Amino acid sequence: MSTTDLSSSNTSADNDLTDTLQQRVTEAVEKKQPLNLRGGASKEFIGFASTATTLDVSGHTGIVSYEPTELVITARGGTTLESLNATLTQHGQMLPFEPPAFSPAATLGGTIACALSGPARPYRGATRDYVLGCRVINGHAHALRFGGEVMKNVAGYDVTRLMTGAMGTLGLLLDTSLKVLPLPEQELTLITESTAAQAIEDMQSMAGLSQPVTASAFIDGRKYIRLSGANNAITAAAKTIGGEISSSQQVWSDLREHKLEFFNSDLPLWRISVPPLTPELPLSGKCLYDWAGMQRWLFSTDDPTVIRSAVESNGGHATLYRASATLKNNAGVFQQPEASIMQLHKRIKDEFDPHGIFNPGRMYTEF
Amino acid sequence: MSNALFSEAPPPMPDATRDALADAFLKILPAESVLRNDEELLPYESDGLAVYQQKPPLVVLPDTVEQVQSILRTCSEHNVPVVARGAGTGLSGGALPLADGIVLGMAKFNSIVNIDEKARTAIVQPGVRNLAISEAASDYNLYYAPDPSSQIACTIGGNVAENSGGVHCLKYGLTVHNVLQVKAVTMDGDLVTFGSTAPDVAGFDLLGVLHGSEGMLAVTVEITVKLLPKPATTRLLMAAFDSVDNAGDAVAAIIGSGVIPAGLEMMDNPAIIAAEAFAKCGYPTDAQALFLCELDGTTEEVTDQMEKVEKIIRQNNVTTLHIAADETERMLLWKGRKSAFPAVGRLSPDYYCIDGTIPRRHLSTVLQKMNEWSEDYKLRIANVFHAGDGNLHPLILFDANIEGELERTEELGGKILELCVEVGGTITGEHGVGMEKINQMCVQFGSNEITQFHALKNAFDPQALLNPGKAIPTLNRCAEFGALHVHHGQLPHPELERF
Numbered sequence: 098m099s100t101t102d103l104s105s106s107n108t109s110a111d112n113d114l115t116d117t118l119q120q121r122v123t124e125a126v127e128k129k130q131p132l133n134l135r136g137g138a139s140k141e142f143i144g145f146a147s148t149a150t151t152l153d154v155s156g157h158t159g160i161v162s163y164e165p166t167e168l169v170i171t172a173r174g175g176t177t178l179e180s181l182n183a184t185l186t187q188h189g190q191m192l193p194f195e196p197p198a199f200s201p202a203a204t205l206g207g208t209i210a211c212a213l214s215g216p217a218r219p220y221r222g223a224t225r226d227y228v229l230g231c232r233v234i235n236g237h238a239h240a241l242r243f244g245g246e247v248m249k250n251v252a253g254y255d256v257t258r259l260m261t262g263a264m265g266t267l268g269l270l271l272d273t274s275l276k277v278l279p280l281p282e283q284e285l286t287l288i289t290e291s292t293a294a295q296a297i298e299d300m301q302s303m304a305g306l307s308q309p310v311t312a313s314a315f316i317d318g319r320k321y322i323r324l325s326g327a328n329n330a331i332t333a334a335a336k337t338i339g340g341e342i343s344s345s346q347q348v349w350s351d352l353r354e355h356k357l358e359f360f361n362s363d364l365p366l367w368r369i370s371v372p373p374l375t376p377e378l379p380l381s382g383k384c385l386y387d388w389a390g391m392q393r394w395l396f397s398t399d400d401p402t403v404i405r406s407a408v409e410s411n412g413g414h415a416t417l418y419r420a421s422a423t424l425k426n427n428a429g430v431f432q433q434p435e436a437s438i439m440q441l442h443k444r445i446k447d448e449f450d451p452h453g454i455f456n457p458g459r460m461y462t463e464f
Numbered sequence: 465m466s467n468a469l470f471s472e473a474p475p476p477m478p479d480a481t482r483d484a485l486a487d488a489f490l491k492i493l494p495a496e497s498v499l500r501n502d503e504e505l506l507p508y509e510s511d512g513l514a515v516y517q518q519k520p521p522l523v524v525l526p527d528t529v530e531q532v533q534s535i536l537r538t539c540s541e542h543n544v545p546v547v548a549r550g551a552g553t554g555l556s557g558g559a560l561p562l563a564d565g566i567v568l569g570m571a572k573f574n575s576i577v578n579i580d581e582k583a584r585t586a587i588v589q590p591g592v593r594n595l596a597i598s599e600a601a602s603d604y605n606l607y608y609a610p611d612p613s614s615q616i617a618c619t620i621g622g623n624v625a626e627n628s629g630g631v632h633c634l635k636y637g638l639t640v641h642n643v644l645q646v647k648a649v650t651m652d653g654d655l656v657t658f659g660s661t662a663p664d665v666a667g668f669d670l671l672g673v674l675h676g677s678e679g680m681l682a683v684t685v686e687i688t689v690k691l692l693p694k695p696a697t698t699r700l701l702m703a704a705f706d707s708v709d710n711a712g713d714a715v716a717a718i719i720g721s722g723v724i725p726a727g728l729e730m731m732d733n734p735a736i737i738a739a740e741a742f743a744k745c746g747y748p749t750d751a752q753a754l755f756l757c758e759l760d761g762t763t764e765e766v767t768d769q770m771e772k773v774e775k776i777i778r779q780n781n782v783t784t785l786h787i788a789a790d791e792t793e794r795m796l797l798w799k800g801r802k803s804a805f806p807a808v809g810r811l812s813p814d815y816y817c818i819d820g821t822i823p824r825r826h827l828s829t830v831l832q833k834m835n836e837w838s839e840d841y842k843l844r845i846a847n848v849f850h851a852g853d854g855n856l857h858p859l860i861l862f863d864a865n866i867e868g869e870l871e872r873t874e875e876l877g878g879k880i881l882e883l884c885v886e887v888g889g890t891i892t893g894e895h896g897v898g899m900e901k902i903n904q905m906c907v908q909f910g911s912n913e914i915t916q917f918h919a920l921k922n923a924f925d926p927q928a929l930l931n932p933g934k935a936i937p938t939l940n941r942c943a944e945f946g947a948l949h950v951h952h953g954q955l956p957h958p959e960l961e962r963f
């Protein structure tokens with residue numbers, strides 16, 4: 098057997114709770130008792146608060162298989178992101194989409210369910226671009242396996258991508274297989290004073306230069322560009338692009354984890370997702386631009402409908418990310434999709450979870 | 465639950481229905497876009513998998529979204545199945561017509577609506593050929609990355625339906641990684657937008673679900689793709705070995721070293737000989753295995769990676785190592801690989817292309833087993849692989865005129881696919897299940913998964929009229945195939961080798 102020996106690695110304990118979890122779901126179905134699926138509770142603030150009975154899945158842990166030369170890892174839903182990252186780092190690899198943890202307790206299951214991606218997203222791709230397969234308990238309490246551990250696989254519909262970002266509303270994620278990538282040899286960050294408008298344009302055109310850029314952001318009057326790769330390559334790229342060179346990459350992890358000074362605010366926080374080159378929006382409050390300007394963080398007390406329509410008219414959507422329960426209940430958390438898409442959501446929910454057991458109302462009040 | 469779950473093969477469309485449908489379509493389409501004579505229908509009888517043939521009762525060729533909506537509404541009203549079709553290059557019978565349904569040919573949707581140079585996106589109609597996108601984007605120094613070998617002919621609509629890959633998908637991803645938005649018409653005639661040019665949308669990833677759905681969820685009418693800047697530098701290296709094992713080890717070592725080549729394509733000896741005879745590209749015909757490794761990026765990146773890759777290859781018993789001297793030679797070396805299918809086709813009256821994916825570490829075991837079976841079945845096999853991601857294309861050579869040879873070929877193909885599943889892989893990496901691999905779906909998935917697939921289709925297409933009977937087997941069929949015995953998730957010790 099060629100699977101890497103993990104005994105010495107820093108992984109979560111190998112603890113397969115599939116049977117127990119299946120049993121819990123069966124009982125919930127019998128009792129018609131909705132469940133609030135909880136991993137590390139690190140992202141419980143996203144979406145609507147749940148009133149359902151909590152089912153803690155954080156005990157279902159362990160790396161099921163990891164084959165560094167295949168660039169694939171499979172781990173159980175309760176495995177912490179921290180231990181997963183530690184194992185990957187040991188083998189010089191990483192989760193390319195740099196998911197935010199928001200807490201040391203963050204689990205893989207929650208990471209996939211929320212499908213949040215870090216600063217590398219426009220360059221390396223999002224969570225959904227790296228999921229290869231999953232095992233999931235559906236609303237009939239069946240444990241199902243979709244996709245697999247290989248990079249190319251078109252057998253059956255892509256249920257793994259459907260689960261990714263579904264906020265646990267379609268099933269309980271038992272384990273997930275992910276494509277991983279080698280850690281870059283070196284990284285550096287280029288810092289330049291800029292205006293937001295200029296930065297939006299520069300960041301977008303830079304990604305068209307075939308340079309080893311892996312992150313770009315505009316924060317408080319400064320544009321940050323991250324370069325990753327072999328020493329020669331990034332040194333040459335730094336010369337071409339220009340800017341003050343910083344060898345510290347702290348800004349990117351702080352940005353990812355919302356630990357930058359910018360995030361110290363009690364005002365409602367909006368996440369804005371817009372197409373490339375979307376100009377500054379006429380909204381009040383303070384705004385940070387990540388993802389070459391395509392993901393924006395906005396602290397604003399503007400009327401939610403004003404915010405949403407400004408974003409929507411530019412082809413994007415706004416999520417009420419951190420806010421009081423009252424504001425969330427009034428304004429909704431996620432942008433309402435067009436009627437035919439909402440209809441499809443409801444039908445899909447019915448087909449996966451006909452009794453409405455999993456995380457009801459977490460995403461939309463409709464299901 | 466879907467009513468398709470236990471359905472049997474349907475009777476052909478009655479003439480009266482056909483006439484009534486033709487009349488209805490002629491109200492919205494010009495006469496030349498409604499095909500019903502035998503000779504007009506002939507080109508639609510099969511897709512790229514020509515061993516399966518079925519004459520469709522009617523073919524319609526709309527060229528506006530409104531026409532597609534109206535056609536689907538009419539079919540929905542009359543409960544008539546619809547098979548969408550792009551260029552018909554699919555290799556699994558996905559676009560194979562149904563005796564009781566119409567073919568919805570999307571070839572007239574062939575314009576590139578817009579290229580946005582700054583946003584680096586292109587809006588195209590589904591009938592646009594894959595290569596035409598890169599050709600149009602070339603003026604802006606941009607290209608569309610997924611490049612199936614059929615790229616001069618296949619359509620982007622077909623690519624979305626199959627989630628097609630290409631030789632460069634190791635680094636740049638499959639169709640699903642390069643499509644931002646799809647507008648599609650559902651069976652009830654609704655025009656729906658999936659995805660966005662923003663990085664994501666609120667709600668479920670329905671764009672992801674549409675990819676690889678083989679025309680069974682909705683009919684694609686417009687696609688927005690991501691364009692990439694052409695890399696500043698591209699270099700190609702050819703390495704030949706005296707055993708497939710050595711070549712496989714070198715591939716694993718390259719990937720393990722942290723280099724992700726733009727392409728990493730391997731061939732075995734029969735494929736090398738065929739490709740060389742066809743393309744005269746300079747492959748060493750005495751090699752047992754050969755791979756092409758392409759590196760791209762900035763000059764510094766490529767220089768650095770080339771050094772690493774060369775060193776690794778030299779440590780793995782390489783017999784010939786050659787770096788393409790210039791662009792002409794690079795294209796020539798690629799020509800051999802890209803024409804491997806037709807090249808092999810010249811060796812034999814017929815060939816059958818298999819499309820399994822395996823974890824790369826099982827490559828030599830799987831090849832060895834295939835060689836044994838090749839002798840047992842007295843059928844030659846040539847192998848081309850997307851080595852970087854473990855996607856195998858064994859080509860079984862046969863002669864359809866020899867009685868029983870096609871059947872033996874299909875049986876051998878089925879066994880190879882089942883072997884792929886057994887070592888932890890899949891029955892299809894990029895060609896789709898279609899009609900061809902429907903039985904092997906019962907090997908890869910258990911009845912609960914299959915039931916869930918039908919349920920998902922039911923959410924999009926409750927009447928089960930879009931390409932019914934393809935891709936997802938009925939449970940009945942699986943029971944007949946006799947394979948519904950192992951639940952894939954419960955195979956004991958799937959990591960262990962079984963032979």
Ligand SMILES: Cc1cc2nc3c(=O)[nH]c(=O)nc-3n(C[C@H](O)[C@H](O)[C@H](O)COP(=O)(O)OP(=O)(O)OC[C@H]3O[C@@H](n4cnc5c(N)ncnc54)[C@H](O)[C@@H]3O)c2cc1C
Pocket residue numbers: 511512547548549550551552553554555557558559570590611612613614617618619620621622623624625626627628629630631678679680682683684685805894895931
């Ligand atoms: C020589 C050769 C080499 C090939 N090489 C590769 C390769 O390297 N990689 C690879 O992935 N594939 C390859 N293929 C397979 C094939 O080219 C791809 O599957 C391609 O995507 C099919 O496109 P098409 O337009 O011909 O689709 P078709 O064959 O016409 O249809 C394929 C499927 O798509 C559906 N479909 C088509 N258009 C639409 C639409 N508008 N809306 C909804 N559904 C639709 C059909 O119903 C069918 O299920 C190869 C084929 C050949 C013949």
